[in-house]
Amino acid sequence: MQKDRPMLDAGHTEETLLEVNNIEVIYNHVILVLKGVSLTVPKGGITALLGGNGAGKTTTLKAISNLLKSERGEVTKGTITYRGERVQDLMPSDLVKKGVIQVMEGRHCFEHLTVEENLLTGAYTRGSSRAEIDADLELVYSYFPRLKERRKSLAGYTSGGEQQMCAIGRALMSRPETILLDEPSMGLAPQLVEQIFHIVKSLNEEEGYTFLLAEQNTNVALRFAHYGYILESGRVVMDGAADSLRENPDVKEFYLGMSDEGRKSFRDVRSYRRRKRWLA
Ligand SMILES: Nc1ncnc2c1ncn2[C@@H]1O[C@H](COP(=O)(O)OP(=O)(O)OP(=O)(O)O)[C@@H](O)[C@H]1O
Numbered sequence: 001m002q003k004d005r006p007m008l009d010a011g012h013t014e015e016t017l018l019e020v021n022n023i024e025v026i027y028n029h030v031i032l033v034l035k036g037v038s039l040t041v042p043k044g045g046i047t048a049l050l051g052g053n054g055a056g057k058t059t060t061l062k063a064i065s066n067l068l069k070s071e072r073g074e075v076t077k078g079t080i081t082y083r084g085e086r087v088q089d090l091m092p093s094d095l096v097k098k099g100v101i102q103v104m105e106g107r108h109c110f111e112h113l114t115v116e117e118n119l120l121t122g123a124y125t126r127g128s129s130r131a132e133i134d135a136d137l138e139l140v141y142s143y144f145p146r147l148k149e150r151r152k153s154l155a156g157y158t159s160g161g162e163q164q165m166c167a168i169g170r171a172l173m174s175r176p177e178t179i180l181l182d183e184p185s186m187g188l189a190p191q192l193v194e195q196i197f198h199i200v201k202s203l204n205e206e207e208g209y210t211f212l213l214a215e216q217n218t219n220v221a222l223r224f225a226h227y228g229y230i231l232e233s234g235r236v237v238m239d240g241a242a243d244s245l246r247e248n249p250d251v252k253e254f255y256l257g258m259s260d261e262g263r264k265s266f267r268d269v270r271s272y273r274r275r276k277r278w279l280a
Pocket residue numbers: 027028031033051052053054055056057058059060071072073105183216
């Protein structure tokens with residue numbers, strides 16, 4: 001496993017915002033889902049959490065933002081810190097005040113509210129003035145012009161892509177430092193996925209938001225992220241700079257679909273290669 005972290009800004013060591021250290025998560029007191037997951041999210045980066053169906057990506061994000069309780073899940077081992085401070089006993093709303101917000105998988109807009117009302121709900125955790133809220137709305141609309149056009153429409157009648165934009169926009173309204181973004185590509189056409197990832201990249205580069213982004217779509221995620229962790233069955237099986245993961249033959253073969261063999265377990269691919277090398 002690669003331990004060296006990329007330096008986003010040459011010459012400066014990067015600042016760690018979020019640190020997940022060897023966590024274990026159990027659902028319903030018996031189902032062990034995360035088996036010692038560790039990851040680091042540096043300030044100003046886009047960190048990708050990759051892996052297939054059921055690998056544990058959403059569970060990891062929910063463990064961080066303390067949303068497991070309502071699912072009868074519990075962190076039974078390990079620690080989660082934000083800016084060095086233990087955060088795993090905080091209420092989700094306290095974490096939002098510290099600057100960490102999650103955009104849930106499946107978009108979750110309030111269908112019976114308009115797009116703009118949805119965005120405004122994101123501002124309630126802060127007690128800001130109307131002028132500040134208006135300025136934030138303008139910021140969101142500048143990145144998502146489509147939302148401005150649709151601002152009076154009921155969110156339930158907007159497209160999947162617009163709902164994803166609305167969910168991200170609502171998160172931005174809480175003035176976060178770090179956004180945990182769960183599966184933004186889900187159910188969207190490739191062109192829209194591309195568009196949303198471009199916006200995430202601009203938000204990262206121009207506004208300095210830090211992202212931890214869970215994705216099954218390894219291909220897209222590794223083009224936009226700086227660093228990636230690959231989860232399989234609740235364990236990190238590989239991590240590294242996005243470029244190096246993209247070039248890694250095992251990742252190429254297994255996740256980027258560049259092999260004509262059937263999809264196997266990532267570990268099988270690795271041990272198969274190791275065996276081949278050993279035989280050679
Ligand atoms: N509330 C729950 N109770 C019991 N098991 C759960 C619960 N939520 C998730 N799991 C199990 O935990 C494992 C990891 O699920 P999780 O949703 O974290 O995966 P994921 O990587 O986000 O997958 P996907 O890409 O499909 O969203 C799966 O085996 C899933 O069945």
